[in-house]
Amino acid sequence: MSAETGLRVAAEPTLLSARRRARLTRGAAPYALLAPATIVVGAVLGYPLYLLVQLSFQKYGLPQLLTHHGEWTGLSNYTRILHDSQFWHVLLRTVTFTAANVSLTMLFGTLIALLLARLGSFMRLLLTTGLVLVWATPVVVSVNVWLWMVDYEFGVLNWTLTKLHAGNFVHHDWFANTLSGFGVITAVVVWGAIPFVAITLYAALSQVPEELHEAARIDGASFVQVFRFVTMPLLKPIFIILVSLSIIWDFQVFNQVWIMRDGRPTNDYYLMSIYSFVESFRVSEYGLGSAIALTMVLVMLVVSFFYVRQMVRAGEAE
Amino acid sequence: MTRRRAERIALNTTGVLVFLVMIFPVYWMVSTAFKPGIDVQTFTPKWFPHPATLSNFTDAIHRPYFWQDVKNSVFVVCVVVALSAVLSFLAALALARFRFYGRKAFIVLIIAVQMVPLNALIIPLYIAFSNAPGGTQVNKLTGVVVAYLTFVLPFCIWTLRGFVMGIPQELEEAALVDGCSRFGAFVRILLPLVAPGLVATSIFAFIQAWNEYIIAYVFLSSPEKQTLTVWLANFTTNRGTAWGSLMAGATLTALPVVAFFVIVHRKIAFGLTAGGVKG
Numbered sequence: 001m002s003a004e005t006g007l008r009v010a011a012e013p014t015l016l017s018a019r020r021r022a023r024l025t026r027g028a029a030p031y032a033l034l035a036p037a038t039i040v041v042g043a044v045l046g047y048p049l050y051l052l053v054q055l056s057f058q059k060y061g062l063p064q065l066l067t068h069h070g071e072w073t074g075l076s077n078y079t080r081i082l083h084d085s086q087f088w089h090v091l092l093r094t095v096t097f098t099a100a101n102v103s104l105t106m107l108f109g110t111l112i113a114l115l116l117a118r119l120g121s122f123m124r125l126l127l128t129t130g131l132v133l134v135w136a137t138p139v140v141v142s143v144n145v146w147l148w149m150v151d152y153e154f155g156v157l158n159w160t161l162t163k164l165h166a167g168n169f170v171h172h173d174w175f176a177n178t179l180s181g182f183g184v185i186t187a188v189v190v191w192g193a194i195p196f197v198a199i200t201l202y203a204a205l206s207q208v209p210e211e212l213h214e215a216a217r218i219d220g221a222s223f224v225q226v227f228r229f230v231t232m233p234l235l236k237p238i239f240i241i242l243v244s245l246s247i248i249w250d251f252q253v254f255n256q257v258w259i260m261r262d263g264r265p266t267n268d269y270y271l272m273s274i275y276s277f278v279e280s281f282r283v284s285e286y287g288l289g290s291a292i293a294l295t296m297v298l299v300m301l302v303v304s305f306f307y308v309r310q311m312v313r314a315g316e317a318e
Numbered sequence: 319m320t321r322r323r324a325e326r327i328a329l330n331t332t333g334v335l336v337f338l339v340m341i342f343p344v345y346w347m348v349s350t351a352f353k354p355g356i357d358v359q360t361f362t363p364k365w366f367p368h369p370a371t372l373s374n375f376t377d378a379i380h381r382p383y384f385w386q387d388v389k390n391s392v393f394v395v396c397v398v399v400a401l402s403a404v405l406s407f408l409a410a411l412a413l414a415r416f417r418f419y420g421r422k423a424f425i426v427l428i429i430a431v432q433m434v435p436l437n438a439l440i441i442p443l444y445i446a447f448s449n450a451p452g453g454t455q456v457n458k459l460t461g462v463v464v465a466y467l468t469f470v471l472p473f474c475i476w477t478l479r480g481f482v483m484g485i486p487q488e489l490e491e492a493a494l495v496d497g498c499s500r501f502g503a504f505v506r507i508l509l510p511l512v513a514p515g516l517v518a519t520s521i522f523a524f525i526q527a528w529n530e531y532i533i534a535y536v537f538l539s540s541p542e543k544q545t546l547t548v549w550l551a552n553f554t555t556n557r558g559t560a561w562g563s564l565m566a567g568a569t570l571t572a573l574p575v576v577a578f579f580v581i582v583h584r585k586i587a588f589g590l591t592a593g594g595v596k597g
Contacts, residue, residue, distance in 0.1 A: 033411050034409050036404075038424075040401075044464055045468050049434065052438060068449045115333060124333075126334075132580055134340050136572070140550060141550070144568050148346070149343060254437050255531050273437040280440075281444075296437070308426060312425060312426060
């Protein structure tokens with residue numbers, strides 16, 4: 001420190017030292033602030049991910065669980081699942097299930113958002129309250145409620161459908177047929193997912209300036225055209241986020257199927273998450289289960305690329 | 319004028335119909351919970367719980383391990399929320415208030431890590447916990463707490479970062495000019511302003527941890543160690559399901575979550591998609 005700076009420091013002691021401290025902390029401070037969270041995330045997420053990759057190359061069954069050491073078998077788990085027709089069936093079923101659920105969620109979510117935008121304030125409040133209540137219901141709770149509603153004996157759905165002359169639904173078992181079983185599971189998933197999509201989209205809609213709609217309407221655009229050419233392009237970023245999030249959530253659906261099938265789903269109810277879980281915790285083939293789980297992670301990474309890109313862009317724009 | 323009116327009526331009718339369809343399962347849960355057994359097990363549904371009874375609730379509460387499992391849920395949730403609130407506040411400060419080498423990489427990591435399915439992590443977590451150096455952590459609440467941090471912590475860091483960024487930096491700079499230290503500016507200026515966001519994030523973390531099922535289901539095998547979501551399976555036996563009591567138990571499980579959720583949902587909807595609209 002030169003004599004000149006020393007003098008200045010003496011002249012403006014508080015200001016300069018504060019400034020210098022700010023500049024100094026700029027160097028080390030962010031790392032110090034990040035350190036605790038990074039260590040914990042690394043320990044609880046990084047290590048398990050590493051272990052997952054390692055397990056997928058190992059034979060890890062009950063004997064290995066006792067000795068704490070897996071048996072290295074190279075790519076054998078992967079060759080096994082890739083040559084297993086069951087794996088491909090489950091993958092196809094999961095993709096179909098995800099596509100159906102995401103489309104239905106986005107369709108109904110968008111329609112309800114558009115409805116919310118056109119309702120009066122009282123009706124809007126009523127509908128929003130209903131949506132928030134549904135959103136708040138824990139998945140485990142809603143699965144049990146839906147099980148009760150589709151109960152084959154005293155379920156309210158069978159009674160209503162019979163009364164509406166939709167057919168004879170007395171003592172109809174919805175899970176006897178896989179397709180109708182997945183219909184019920186889809187209903188639970190979509191019902192629970194609609195509120196988030198509808199409320200978020202409505203919030204975004206209400207930020208679109210009304211003049212844009214008016215201008216389009218004056219130019220003779222129909223309702224559908226206004227939506228397609230004015231609303232949609234403006235909402236595209238939020239749409240990408242919502243679709244990616246829905247894909248990510250629906251691709252890993254587990255609880256709904258697991259609880260609805262009473263913890264004992266048959267082969268034809270397997271989704272990827274269930275398949276990996278059963279191979280690990282029922283058959284005790286932890287290595288094989290890990291390989292299945294890892295293929296799931298890879299699929300998710302591809303899908304979430306778009307989401308992450310959009311989120312990072314949005315985050316940087318602020 | 320009449321066309322306008324017809325349109326309004328059509329819109330309102332649609333609104334009411336959508337409301338009824340969406341809310342019905344929730345209504346059916348609560349109304350079943352208040353019905354006496356004979357009104358629950360009836361082929362023609364009774365739409366209103368009249369006469370109403372609390373017997374389903376007393377039955378649910380007196381089921382084995384109810385209070386023990388409430389305690390477990392509360393313990394797990396409180397520890398998870400406290401840990402993640404402190405850690406994520408510090409991390410959010412770093413991400414929102416400093417430009418430093420590796421910042422963008424950390425942000426990408428935090429978002430990407432939330433995409434890893436919980437189901438994929440369960441297997442290695444289970445193996446790691448059963449091989450833990452200090453003895454097995456399986457069937458212990460501490461193991462569950464650690465496992466919950468895997469999904470609560472990244473979420474909290476990301477959401478809180480949004481809240482911190484929403485507070486103008488000039489306020490802290492003014493404090494710095496007035497002779498406050500950097501740390502003092504965080505504690506005295508930023509913390510009170512970001513407190514609502516911190517509360518909202520903590521409550522959302524609370525909800526996620528409270529609702530979690532699969533980790534608790536796998537890790538906690540003995541009934542006195544379980545959490546409430548796992549406890550709900552108690553109502554189904556080989557002889558069938560006690561629907562009335564199950565609905566009462568479900569209502570009790572959902573109640574704290576719903577109450578909190580209604581308070582914070584606005585803030586969280588913002589936090590989840592912050593900045594997304596501006597494009």
